[in-house]
Amino acid sequence: MAKILIIEDDRHISDLIRRNLSLVGHDGCCCYDGQEGLCTFKKEHFDLVLLDVMLPEISGFDLIKLVEDTPVIFVTAKGQLEDKLNGLSLGAEDYIVKPFEMLELIARVNVVLRRIQKEEIISVGRIRVDVKKRNVTLDGKEIVLAPQEYNLLEVFIRNRNIALSREKLLEAAWGYDYEGETKTVDVHVQRLRKKLGLEKEIKTITKLGYRLEG
Template identity: 30%
Template sequence: MKNIMIIEDDAYIGNLLEDALTKEGYCVSRAYSGTEALLLLSNHRPQLILLDLMLPGLNGEEILPKLAGIPVIVVSAKADVSDKVELLMGGAVDYITKPFEMQELLARVAVQLRNASLLGTASVLTFENLVMDAASHTVSVNGILVKLTKTEYAILKQLMQSPSQVVTKSRLLDLISLDTLDCMESSLKVHISNLRKKLREVGDKDYIEAVWGIGFKLHEK
């Protein structure tokens, strides 16, 4: 059963969304503030998030960068095109304006879950001339194989699955724990440093950049 998190401080809207999603067969979790959402996400990973922007404590814009790796549909009363563009460029996969038709929102949810499922089962991930083949568990740059440790491979996989987004250190540790237990906060920088060095030696460029105080992302031209 797919799990969807609703981050919405308006109880009425949240209840409407929860009722509609539950009837569609989804499992629903709720958060009423940005701070509460991050606390829940530290122990629970939904397949999709519906995010309001006007939240108490940390607002939607502030927590969006911390949701890397999870499809986020923004549900907001803000209707300006500039707001939509900024949020979509900032990591949201879709944006729907309040008030909305429930049938349309459910369709958008279904599309994003389908897209996420296809991405999760994709056997090949690419970024510029960097290729990861999940079927053979190999990584190559310009066609040259790069030998990675299990932890380095797990880190790179998470970054390549969200190539335009910053993945926070805590989120990265949480995600790669599914593939390897050989990484802790104290050793994460060492693993990433070794990974960057191996990729740079073959590709003659830095593929991973550190975003100071936040986490890491793939370095785009």
């Protein structure tokens, strides 16, 4: 869906970010130093840049000045407040401190992508979701979903291929202040499976929760 440039000198970490992004359907491209990152950025079009600060050749704080018109999120081990303020004042959209959680990274990336209105229609298998109109079709036929069912579906789609705990789903689809039980999630998941024929795609993962695969 979105094309994301990852500039990070630790190969394992940059690879990890690329893998995580590809799970939810984003296309990541890894560069391992500032110079290489800048060259790649100039050659191709990217929707978002994930940038480390301490980079060989050109540091992240310098590189962000050269990257124009593309949103940048810093991913760095420098967690001091002044570093964060410095990063954000340079025009970064967000600042993620290592070590980070996978869902956090994806959520922050999605927030930025949504802001630049990159994704309006998402397709997973036979389902198409129009995010703007909150409208869902299965094989071209429109399916009517209750508002809460739609919210849950969107959370699943945005975090597809990632196992989500019931608590996480409650928090993401119902909101922080919802005081329902996790059983509510089970009920809604059953309805989604039935209405959209996702019996196989939404998998129950023992001890973890649910995962939408596709």
